[in-house]
Amino acid sequence: MPKSKIALGCDHGGYELKTYIEKYLAKNGFDYKDFGTFDRNSVDYPPIAKEVAKSVANGNYSKGILLCGTGLGMCITANKIPGIRAVTCHDTYSARMSRSHNDANILTMGGRVVGIDLALDIVDTWLRTEFEGGRHKRRVDMIEKP
Helix, strand or coil, X not given: CCCCEEEEEECHHHHHHHHHHHHHHHHCCCEEEECCCCCCCCCCCHHHXXXXXXXXXXXXXXXXXXXXXXXXXXXXXXXXXXXXXXXXXXXXXXXXXXXXXXXXXXXXXXXXXXXXXXXXXXHHHHHHCCCCCCHHHHHHHHHHCC
């Protein structure tokens, strides 16, 4: 499987989980950029989500991972950017299906919702699952039309 170029970002609620995901990405040879935040100090999530989503939408990165307390705020914000199909996953089945059927290009998770080991399994599943295309491509195309 070709390695994706990953845009990574978090707010203070996802900071700790991001440190583990960074180690996973480095260990597994993924090229990634950390868009912040870089400590546990409180920060607003929308600017980080928008920066990561725009970097994926414009093709500088093939996928993004965003983390906050629940994953929900990051997901809502990222999905405001045209071309983004962000999903919040807290289990591996949803992660696999979001890639294989929906061609999701941003994964969001909650640092206060999912444990570290499960989060790493979700990331691994999400990054390694290929889009199936076929009837699913037709449906993704429908999503993309205004």
